[in-house]
Amino acid sequence: MSEKEDRLAREREEIAACIASFKATQQKFERERHEYYAKTLANAWSGFGRSPV
Template identity: 75%
Template structure:
């Protein structure tokens, strides 16, 4: 491999690492949103009793 090929290989590796890092961050955010919903909004909605207007 020549110098240009080495540079391109390093650039591809760096891009792959950045994409993997971005994906991991997005997955972390998704988990945190789901945990927040389960802990906060899910409990709030499960305890919410709507008045029945038809009974």
């Protein structure tokens, strides 16, 4: 490969790594949102039938 081709290949690898990192971060945020929602909803329902103090 020529020097230019090597540089382009490295840049593509770097871009692919950045995209993979971004995707993993987005998936983590989505999991955390779902967990927060489930926890909040469960807490709301657990107090729904109780009489106020």
